[in-house]
Amino acid sequence: MNDDGIRFERVTFAYEARPVLDDVTFTVPEGEFCLLVGATGAGKSTLLKAVNGLVPAFTGGTMRGRITVAGREVRGSTPADLADLVGHVGQDPAAGFVTDDVELELAYTAEQLGLDPAAMRKRVTEIVDLLGLADVRDRTLDALSSGQRQRVAIGAALVAGPAALVLDEPTSALDPAAADEVLSTLHRLVHDLGVTVLLAEHRLERVVQYADSALLLDGGKVTAGPVGEVLAASPVAPPVVALGRLAGWPGPPVTVREARRAAPGLREALAGRTPPQDAVPDGPVLLEARGVTVDHPGVRAVDGVDLVAARGERIALMGRNGSGKSSLLWALQGTGRRSGGTVAVGGADPAARRPGERRALAGLVPAEPADLLYAETVAAECAAADDDGRAPRGTCAKILADLVEGVDDRTHPRDLSEGQRLALALAVTLTAAPPLLLLDEPTRGLDQPGKAALADRLRALAAAGHCVVVSTHDVEFCAEFAGRVVILSDGQVVADGPAARIVAASPMFAPQVEKVLPGWLTVGQVAAALEEGGDGG
Known part of the structure; x- marks a missing residue:
């Protein structure tokens, strides 16, 4: 059995008596971009934090089952122990920064791992080039845009050379263009470096075109499969999926490109009709x-x-x-x-x-x-x-x-x-x-x-x-x-x-x-x- 990638085997986790993960089993293969889907409060952040040991090491609660990343056991280790294995980027990148400058932030993890200065400079330069941070390398973090800060957070997680990267709503604070920059960066990491990416995001319409597979977390249970199949059964889905359900399109399509190809019949059905127009408020x-x-x-x-x-x-x-x-x-x-x-x-x-x-x-x-x-x-x-x-x-x-x-x-x-x-x-x-x-x-x-x-x-x-x-x-x-x-x-x-x-x-x-x-x-x-x-x- 191939143990590369991220693997959960019969994992159950609960705060007090309330189960968040209930006998969860799935595998995200090495070098795959996997989208984690679920309603607000379903436990997506908990699942992501379990991958790098934040859960239960820093949250409390009880856990059973086995989690491995690239064949290595996760349970019983802290995030610091796993820094060379799993990179974690939370919802607010600034909350995870420990320095004030871009280059110092990128070098911090390498310093903690004890890399010699020459190796550290080489590693930081590689990350700067990979993520397109050369123009901001000498800046302070508070002088960056939200998209730039998000890329610095990803870079800091990558300096240790982890096999997997888990991200919690990485585009929630970004405009559409900045979100595309970050997601394109993650896509390149998957394809060029073979990093396994597991990402949770509510704005699914931004992410689905990049994902290879998906996980649906609902009621503590996980359903895994191709993106289209998972979203077809999901209580949360991007508008094109809902449009496909309404129109009866097979699949349903999960990207705008796929939906446009399926839409001629629907356009014909709507011919001659106009969308409702908002009345202009006539109040003072x-x-x-x-x-x-x-x-x-x-x-x-x-x-x-x-x-x-x-x-x-x-x-x-x-x-x-x-x-x-x-x-x-x-x-x-x-x-x-x-x-x-x-x-x-x-x-x-x-x-x-x-x-x-x-x-x-x-x-x-x-x-x-x-x-x-x-x-x-x-x-x-x-x-x-x-x-x-x-x-x-x-x-x-x-x-x-x-x-x-x-x-x-x-x-x-x-x-x-x-x-x-x-x-x-x-x-x-x-x-x-x-x-x-x-x-x-x-x-x-x-x-x-x-x-x-x-x-x-x-x-x-x-x-x-x-x-x-x-x-x-x-x-x-x-x-x-x-x-x-x-x-x-x-x-x-x-x-x-x-x-x-x-x-x-x-x-x-x-x-x-x-x-x-x-x-x-x-x-x-x-x-x-x-x-x-x-x-x-």
């Missing part, structure tokens, strides 16, 4: 920002932006990493710095108000929702939000219950799932009833059903009279949520208009359905049109 102007400028040390992040929005609008703020989206959101909310320009929400400048009054004008859910959460329990968090928002006791808890079911109010916020934590942060923000709601990358860590539920909630808030502005790299979420898209580049607005027109004109920001059926943005739009015309269900 709520947000009026003129000439907003934000300067950070050595960088102009936002450069004279004008943005006017009415109640009822749903706006997606898009652009590459570093284009100024987050800086603009914080400037609009009033907490962030503003070097110039004016902002008025309902006629008042949030920056000129006290924090409590500011939150009642403009609420912001940051990219890390946990940054808003400080209490020891969900109940205490809700009570504090009621007090801060001068709302009747129980207001925040009711909003949370409307957003997500089954949250135990005795739970510590850090023990919630990504979706539950986002819902709690959103409930805390909404308790003050701000007319302007701002969210920064809210879909990180959410699967497709979670993103669809979030889009529905935000649409309902807009219909109730809020103005909702979401900064996002997630083109599929944008297609579900937005009525209007504003694209930033180098701190300036370069496009602003109806979502269908703006995303259709941009290959980078177009959703999968639009690439297959021009003019249509979502599977839901197609399904509604077919049902109305009697051509499908």
Whole structure:
């Protein structure tokens, strides 16, 4: 039997009495790119951490079964013991950095392994060339873009020459172009160096074209097989798979290219029909920002932006990493710095108000929702939000219950799932009833059903009279949520208009359905049109 690659044999793992992995057996062959699929909270991160010994060495819990990588036993070893065997890259690469400079970070693992200076320099130079980091080799890590930081994290994991690389949502913080750079790098590692790659990712539409095989983790069990077969049976799948199911295409296709080849019949069925158009909100102007400028040390992040929005609008703020989206959101909310320009929400400048009054004008859910959460329990968090928002006791808890079911109010916020934590942060923000709601990358860590539920909630808030502005790299979420898209580049607005027109004109920001059926943005739009015309269900 070939023991190369990653092998799980009857692996069971549980925290206390709750099993996360239940008698799991699979093999990822040497030099294969394998995609790990599963709903939010299914245990994907736990499975990945088990490959390099983080689970159970640093998490606790009980484990049975056998895990090997390249024939070597993993259980009983720490990540440091396995550094030359398994490289691990977590969701937030910056959290794993131990130095301040690119070259020092790449050399750190080699130093820990005791390589002599000449061998270390050679190894670091090889990694720099392999990952295209020559231009940033002498920079500090905080001067890099998100995509560059992700490649440095991969490089640091590769310096030890591991046989396998496991990655947890490596593109979650990246714009589409930066995500393609990282995934192309991983594809090259598989094909040129024979590294075994096991990768978990919720934005499946980005990854499937690179994967050789897939694993579905559902209810603690793992199903392994070709990508198409696994996604056909998966509760989470990219839009083209859902489109294929709707149209009855065999397979179903898992890439845009395959879907386009299968689509002529569907295009014919949709001929003469037009996608639904969002009505332009006719509510009063709520947000009026003129000439907003934000300067950070050595960088102009936002450069004279004008943005006017009415109640009822749903706006997606898009652009590459570093284009100024987050800086603009914080400037609009009033907490962030503003070097110039004016902002008025309902006629008042949030920056000129006290924090409590500011939150009642403009609420912001940051990219890390946990940054808003400080209490020891969900109940205490809700009570504090009621007090801060001068709302009747129980207001925040009711909003949370409307957003997500089954949250135990005795739970510590850090023990919630990504979706539950986002819902709690959103409930805390909404308790003050701000007319302007701002969210920064809210879909990180959410699967497709979670993103669809979030889009529905935000649409309902807009219909109730809020103005909702979401900064996002997630083109599929944008297609579900937005009525209007504003694209930033180098701190300036370069496009602003109806979502269908703006995303259709941009290959980078177009959703999968639009690439297959021009003019249509979502599977839901197609399904509604077919049902109305009697051509499908």
